[in-house]
Amino acid sequence: MFVFALPHRGRLTWPLRAVRLAGLVVLLVTIMRADPGLIDRRPVVTAGLLAAASAGWLLWLASDWLGRRSLVVALLLMGVAGAALTGAGAGVAVAFPAVALIDAGARLPPRQVLPITFATVAAAVSLKPSPPWPYLVAHVSVLVACVLLGTFRKQVLQRAEQAELLLGNVERAAQEQARAAALAERSRIAREIHDIQAHALSALSVQLKVVDALVEEGAEAERIRVFLRRAQELADEGLVETRRAILALRDEALPLEELLTGLATAYADRAGKPAELEMEAAPAELSADVTLTLYRGVQEALTNARKHAPGSPVRIRLACGTHATLSVVSQGPAAPAGPGFGLRGLRERGRGGAPSRRGADGPAHARTRRRRGHPVDRP
Numbered sequence: 001m002f003v004f005a006l007p008h009r010g011r012l013t014w015p016l017r018a019v020r021l022a023g024l025v026v027l028l029v030t031i032m033r034a035d036p037g038l039i040d041r042r043p044v045v046t047a048g049l050l051a052a053a054s055a056g057w058l059l060w061l062a063s064d065w066l067g068r069r070s071l072v073v074a075l076l077l078m079g080v081a082g083a084a085l086t087g088a089g090a091g092v093a094v095a096f097p098a099v100a101l102i103d104a105g106a107r108l109p110p111r112q113v114l115p116i117t118f119a120t121v122a123a124a125v126s127l128k129p130s131p132p133w134p135y136l137v138a139h140v141s142v143l144v145a146c147v148l149l150g151t152f153r154k155q156v157l158q159r160a161e162q163a164e165l166l167l168g169n170v171e172r173a174a175q176e177q178a179r180a181a182a183l184a185e186r187s188r189i190a191r192e193i194h195d196i197q198a199h200a201l202s203a204l205s206v207q208l209k210v211v212d213a214l215v216e217e218g219a220e221a222e223r224i225r226v227f228l229r230r231a232q233e234l235a236d237e238g239l240v241e242t243r244r245a246i247l248a249l250r251d252e253a254l255p256l257e258e259l260l261t262g263l264a265t266a267y268a269d270r271a272g273k274p275a276e277l278e279m280e281a282a283p284a285e286l287s288a289d290v291t292l293t294l295y296r297g298v299q300e301a302l303t304n305a306r307k308h309a310p311g312s313p314v315r316i317r318l319a320c321g322t323h324a325t326l327s328v329v330s331q332g333p334a335a336p337a338g339p340g341f342g343l344r345g346l347r348e349r350g351r352g353g354a355p356s357r358r359g360a361d362g363p364a365h366a367r368t369r370r371r372r373g374h375p376v377d378r379p
Contacts, residue, residue, distance in 0.1 A: 017061055024057045031085070031092050038090055046088065052081035053096045060103070072112055075100040079120035086139070087124050097124070098146045105150025106157070117147055191296070199303065200238030207231035245292065256291045260298055264316060267302045273313040275302070280319040294318065294326050301328035309333060 028050065031038070038046050056077025063071035082096020097120045104113045124139050211227045257279060264275035286294070298316055305314050309330045319325045 020057075020061055024054060027092070027095055028054065031090050034092050035090055038088070042088060046085070046090075049081045049085045049088070052077050053085065053093070056081060056100070057096070060100075072108065072116070075104045075108070076116050076119060079104075079116055080123040083120045083124035083143070084126060087126060094142070097143060101143055101146035102150040102153075105147040105152075106154040107150075113147060113151075117143065200234055200241070204231055204234045204238075207234065256286065256294060259295050260316065260318065263295075263298050263302055264314075267306070267314060271306060271311055271314075273311055275314045275316060278315070278317045280317075280321075286320065286324060290324055294324060297326050298328060305330040 031050070056074045056079075059066070059070055059074035060078060063074055079097040079100035082093050082098075082100065085093035085096070101113075101117060101120060104116050108116075121140055121143055124143065125136060207227050207230050211224055211231070214224050214227065260277055260279070264277045267273075267275040301316075302314065305312060305328070312333075313331045315327075315329045315331070317327045317329075
């Protein structure tokens with residue numbers, strides 16, 4: 001009986017539809033064989049109730065195509081006609097109201113289940129002459145239990161659907177998180193390509209073009225070797241920077257103070273002007289990602305200073321408090337800036353940096369300037 005009334009999600013499958021149709025045939029045959037004289041005692045009433053219950057069963061099978069109203073009518077026919085047959089003496093016919101009430105509790109809202117239940121209970125006692133109290137209590141208890149069973153099954157299905165929905169949301173969130181992590185990693189690698197390869201290759205290209213021009217002019221070999229050595233130095237620096245980037249991408253700590261000192265020294269040697277380095281607090285607790293962000297910030301700022309304010313002294317200041325704050329100030333006049341991704345890269349690094357200290361939250365804030373009192377970029 002419960003198999004016949006088993007609630008389902010979506011349309012009824014054809015195998016289950018065939019099982020329920022066969023169940024109707026078996027139920028009718030069982031009713032007729034259990035009490036052969038039932039039709040003889042009340043032929044018109046019995047035949048009419050059997051026809052109504054069977055019609056309700058068939059309409060129940062077709063309710064997926066006919067809509068919710070047809071389902072209500074089908075369950076009402078099955079419940080009332082089957083309960084009336086039970087009251088008339090066909091005890092096996094209790095399967096009709098049981099199936100109807102189980103399915104009603106599982107698929108219909110309470111405002112529709114209650115009228116069907118009351119009508120079914122009333123029909124069960126209407127054709128029973130002077131029903132005894134034990135009969136009434138037992139019959140009503142069985143019918144109410146069927147409704148509760150269907151309601152419980154409905155709650156189980158709803159919880160299963162909510163669990164599936166929650167699982168789907170968790171999977172989508174995990175996919176979005178993985179996608180965001182992949183995009184962040186792509187952006188990070190793109191910044192490293194710009195900061196290392198773009199600078200090194202562009203400078204190397206300039207040196208090679210100068211060498212080519214000197215060769216065409218027939219310049220002396222010693223003069224050409226100067227530019228070739230510079231090109232070799234640029235290639236070596238690019239390899240060193242690549243190794244540093246790989247270490248940072250592997251989250252291995254970088255010697256920030258040593259790196260910044262090297263940048264300041266290299267700027268002073270090439271520009272012929274001092275690069276003052278001032279560090280407040282020890283940067284030893286900074287993560288590898290933040291260390292690389294600060295190093296690249298100073299490197300990009302010094303590159304901008306050489307391009308747009310050549311021959312100007314520079315002051316580099318790094319403060320490592322709750323957040324790592326970096327400022328690079330050029331003392332000379334600034335030339336108009338050309339197209340490029342340097343400041344954009346600094347802004348992206350400052351906004352998307354990792355925690356400023358291991359285990360602490362918050363980005364690494366950087367600030368670069370090209371001349372006194374004139375902020376160029378505030379990521």
